[in-house]
Amino acid sequence: MDLPNSAASARLQAHFFDGRSARPQRVQAWVHEGQLHLQSEEDQSLRHFPLREVVWPERQRHGQRQAELPGGGLLSHHEARTWDDWAQASGLRDSLTVRWMQSWRYVALAFVLSIAVVAGLWAWGVPWAADKGVALIPPAVEQQIGDQALSWFDQKMLKPSKLARAQQDAIAERFAQALQKAQAKAMARDRGAKPWPAYQLHFRDAGEAMGPNAFALPGGNIVMTDALVQLLDKDSPQALVGILAHELGHVQHQHGMRMVLQAGMVGTLAGLVVGDFSALIAGVPTVMAQAAYSRDFERESDALARQLMLDADIQPRVMLDFFDRIEALRKKKGDRDSLPIAFASHPADAERKRFFGAP
Amino acid sequence: MSEAHTGASPFADTVAVEDFSSHGSPTSPPTRRLMIAFTGSGSEYFRIWIVNVLLTLLTLGLYLPFAKVRRIKYFYANTLVDGEALSFHGRPWPMFRGFVLLLALMGAYGLASKFSPTAGLLAYLLLCALWPALWRAGMQFRLANTSWRGLRFGFAGDLRSAYLAFLPVYLPGIGLMLAQYFFLGDMNPATTPEAAAQIEASAKVYLAISGVCGLLMLGLAPWALACIKRYQHNGYHYAEEQTQLDTPTRRFYGLGLKVFLMGILPLVLTGVLAAVLLPMFKGRPEILPLVFIALFLSYLFFFAVSGPLFNARLQNLVWSNTRSPSLQFDSQLKARRLVILTFKNWLLTALTLSLYRPFAAVATARLRLESVSIDLQGDLDRWIARAGQGSSETAGEAAGDFFGFDMGW
Numbered sequence: 001m002d003l004p005n006s007a008a009s010a011r012l013q014a015h016f017f018d019g020r021s022a023r024p025q026r027v028q029a030w031v032h033e034g035q036l037h038l039q040s041e042e043d044q045s046l047r048h049f050p051l052r053e054v055v056w057p058e059r060q061r062h063g064q065r066q067a068e069l070p071g072g073g074l075l076s077h078h079e080a081r082t083w084d085d086w087a088q089a090s091g092l093r094d095s096l097t098v099r100w101m102q103s104w105r106y107v108a109l110a111f112v113l114s115i116a117v118v119a120g121l122w123a124w125g126v127p128w129a130a131d132k133g134v135a136l137i138p139p140a141v142e143q144q145i146g147d148q149a150l151s152w153f154d155q156k157m158l159k160p161s162k163l164a165r166a167q168q169d170a171i172a173e174r175f176a177q178a179l180q181k182a183q184a185k186a187m188a189r190d191r192g193a194k195p196w197p198a199y200q201l202h203f204r205d206a207g208e209a210m211g212p213n214a215f216a217l218p219g220g221n222i223v224m225t226d227a228l229v230q231l232l233d234k235d236s237p238q239a240l241v242g243i244l245a246h247e248l249g250h251v252q253h254q255h256g257m258r259m260v261l262q263a264g265m266v267g268t269l270a271g272l273v274v275g276d277f278s279a280l281i282a283g284v285p286t287v288m289a290q291a292a293y294s295r296d297f298e299r300e301s302d303a304l305a306r307q308l309m310l311d312a313d314i315q316p317r318v319m320l321d322f323f324d325r326i327e328a329l330r331k332k333k334g335d336r337d338s339l340p341i342a343f344a345s346h347p348a349d350a351e352r353k354r355f356f357g358a359p
Numbered sequence: 360m361s362e363a364h365t366g367a368s369p370f371a372d373t374v375a376v377e378d379f380s381s382h383g384s385p386t387s388p389p390t391r392r393l394m395i396a397f398t399g400s401g402s403e404y405f406r407i408w409i410v411n412v413l414l415t416l417l418t419l420g421l422y423l424p425f426a427k428v429r430r431i432k433y434f435y436a437n438t439l440v441d442g443e444a445l446s447f448h449g450r451p452w453p454m455f456r457g458f459v460l461l462l463a464l465m466g467a468y469g470l471a472s473k474f475s476p477t478a479g480l481l482a483y484l485l486l487c488a489l490w491p492a493l494w495r496a497g498m499q500f501r502l503a504n505t506s507w508r509g510l511r512f513g514f515a516g517d518l519r520s521a522y523l524a525f526l527p528v529y530l531p532g533i534g535l536m537l538a539q540y541f542f543l544g545d546m547n548p549a550t551t552p553e554a555a556a557q558i559e560a561s562a563k564v565y566l567a568i569s570g571v572c573g574l575l576m577l578g579l580a581p582w583a584l585a586c587i588k589r590y591q592h593n594g595y596h597y598a599e600e601q602t603q604l605d606t607p608t609r610r611f612y613g614l615g616l617k618v619f620l621m622g623i624l625p626l627v628l629t630g631v632l633a634a635v636l637l638p639m640f641k642g643r644p645e646i647l648p649l650v651f652i653a654l655f656l657s658y659l660f661f662f663a664v665s666g667p668l669f670n671a672r673l674q675n676l677v678w679s680n681t682r683s684p685s686l687q688f689d690s691q692l693k694a695r696r697l698v699i700l701t702f703k704n705w706l707l708t709a710l711t712l713s714l715y716r717p718f719a720a721v722a723t724a725r726l727r728l729e730s731v732s733i734d735l736q737g738d739l740d741r742w743i744a745r746a747g748q749g750s751s752e753t754a755g756e757a758a759g760d761f762f763g764f765d766m767g768w
Contacts, residue, residue, distance in 0.1 A: 017509020022598060023740035024443075024508065055448075058429065060407070062400050063436030064444035074446065074509040097414075097429075101406045110413045117416045155562055268420070 012077070012086040016040070016047075019072030029075060031090040036067075038075065047073075051092075058098045059084050121269060122289075127296075130261040134254045139219075142257055146219025149256075150202070153223070157210060161203035161226055168203050171229065174237065175201070175244045182311035197251045201244070203229070212326065216247040218256035231325055238314045239322040242356075245308040249301030259297070263290050302355055319356040323349050393733040397725040399437035401718035407433055408717040424454040438728055440507055441739075448511075449504040457500075464489070480540045487529055491521040502595065510744050515601060516594030524590035527583035531576040538568040581615035582608055584673075592681045598742040600683035606676060614672050622665025629657040667701040668694045678731055685736045692730035700726055 010031075015024040016038055026041040036054055038047040055068040065083035067075040077083040100106045161168065179196050186193040199220040206213060212228035222244065232239045250256065266289035306316045327349065411426035428451045435445040464486070471482035495516060502512040542565035585608040592604035636650050671694035678690035704719035 019509050019511075020744050021740075022508040022510050022742040057436065058432065060433060060436070061403050062398050063433065064439070066436065066444065066446045068446070068448060072509075074506065076443070076509075078442070097410060101410050104406075107406045107409055110409050114409060114413045114416060117413065121416070155558055269416075 143219035158204040178312035185311035216250035245305035249304035393441035
């Protein structure tokens with residue numbers, strides 16, 4: 001509160017507690033020359049306190065008013081309205097925040113601004129901070145996190161691959177050659193083109209649960225399931241290269257780490273707004289954020305994969321065969337819950353088919 | 360619970376019910392019932408809340424302690440005990456420092472567990488070692504900064520008992536953590552079938568140990584709750600009074616069992632429903648989303664009923680058995696009303712994308728606070744502060760997050 005400079009002295013009947021006894025004393029209170037004066041109605045004794053040292057209550061419509069006095073005393077009044085009128089007449093001013101909260105117009109403004117801030121943070125703030133944050137994480141730490149994630153998958157869902165060693169090596173070799181070719185093309189086009197990130201290719205048997213699938217983990221671990229190799233290797237081997245290029249896009253853009261950071265930030269944001277109310281409700285935005293940001297990441301990776309395929313003289317159209325086969329598989333199974341989990345958060349297949357099918 | 364206290368009007372906030380009959384001897388001081396009233400308004404708290412939210416967002420969370428002081432002051436100024444409001448004396452800046460310290464601690468913990476299992480285990484143990492002290496400091500801070508009729512409350516529980524109170528929670532938890540560390544810890548991805556077999560074997564051992572620890576945790580939970588509540592309610596003091604909680608541990612087991620059974624019922628039904636429905640619709644993928652929504656709703660129902668049911672019963676159990684030489688607390692919170700209110704709060708908060716949240720907070724506070732009353736023997740005007748009123752450590756305030764009448768925040 002701002003302090004008054006006038007010598008106004010409206011009187012207010014209030015209760016004073018001295019901080020040592022629970023007994024209220026009836027007092028008259030007034031403000032004069034920068035001091036709050038109290039006079040007891042019982043023994044007429046006088047007390048005074050510098051206005052600056054008094055902690056004044058904030059004006060609201062409801063509740064009682066209590067001013068904390070230096071030395072542990074308390075000045076209390078049951079009628080909020082009477083107190084507020086007295087305080088105003090005595091020249092005590094509300095803080096800016098309190099005046100803001102008292103006006104419905106400014107409250108509406110705060111509401112609109114809050115939504116704008118949340119939207120801005122969602123669209124730019126969080127991705128920007130994740131970019132900066134990811135750059136700060138040492139590669140060794142990212143590698144460690146990725147390795148841990150892989151060993152978690154190995155324990156819970158994955159078994160060693162049943163593919164022949166030669167077949168695994170052939171796929172890895174085919175991909176490495178495509179990378180080399182694309183790299184040369186990219187360098188010729190733009191001398192400052194970034195080199196491909198380091199990656200490790202892992203083949204695993206994921207059983208029925210995961211089906212034909214591939215995913216990238218932090219630190220450059222790319223996992224491809226046996227089912228995916230069996231689906232494509234014989235008839236459209238170049239689609240496998242396309243899928244690996246897509247996963248390399250995740251590695252290049254460090255999507256794994258960015259997702260951890262972005263989901264964490266959205267969770268914190270939600271916690272700030274509704275967190276103390278219900279963990280369940282605060283968790284919903286986090287899940288929504290993961291799906292939304294994940295679709296952005298997939299588009300980013302698709303773009304990289306398409307460019308890489310073009311540079312390596314592979315027609316991006318070969319990916320259409322992959323989408324058709326996945327769709328056929330899904331139809332054959334007859335239900336939606338066997339959908340490969342990594343693809344549930346992908347953009348719609350139709351959109352991706354248009355993207356890869358474009359001339 | 361305490362049959363002597365039924366028939367009190369919940370709205371007689373400032374009216375004291377004189378009751379001379381309950382104490383036979385004419386020389387003993389009269390008993391007076393102190394009612395608690397809550398006068399806060401949802402629309403007003405909405406305005407406080409939205410400005411707080413904006414300032415918190417703009418400062419990326421750093422405004423949080425300042426927002427918290429304003430919120431607590433508003434709720435206290437509207438909590439009238441026998442017609443006189445509570446007041447909160449916490450200063451934002453010390454709370455800000457405590458908040459930053461706690462944030463750093465939590466951040467370090469979060470990072471350490473991502474780094475390596477060993478660092479995660481050490482950070483977890485460190486947090487376990489610090490937590491009871493922080494929790495106690497939080498209660499000390501909150502109570503030392505709460506006053507009524509000009510007298511500060513206080514918390515007298517000692518540090519050793521705080522650690523003892525947490526023992527039933529910690530023992531199975533530490534077992535779980537150690538098992539995770541030794542059986543799942545530093546393992547490399549399986550590349551050979553032998554390595555995979557070895558991983559599978561140690562995963563089985565881990566599963567067995569974690570199962571035992573989990574069951575132990577569940578079985579000890581009511582005891583742990585009793586220990587924690589007893590520690591809290593044996594430590595509150597005001598003027599020269601110190602409270603004590605007289606409830607046998609078996610009543611916490613009774614409460615736990617009741618809520619567990621009532622809560623598990625819809626869950627079991629959901630399971631049965633799922634087992635029946637899922638194969639039925641195997642060939643018709645278009646109906647499956649509906650089945651999942653139905654299952655999810657019954658799962659939500661489990662939370663919507665068992666959570667508030669437990670909270671209501673716990674508040675009654677604990678507060679109705681809390682007393683001090685001249686005070687006897689009583690809580691008559693109807694579980695049904697809290698269940699309905701919580702359900703309504705959830706629904707409206709979700710439908711309004713969290714805008715209803717401040718209204719929900721006010722409504723919940725009103726229901727929970729107004730169901731508590733206090734029987735007083737003697738003359739309040741003669742009560743005086745006890746000598747040497749307490750310390751105020753702030754680090755625990757954000758950690759303990761404690762509110763006088765089990766408000767949770």
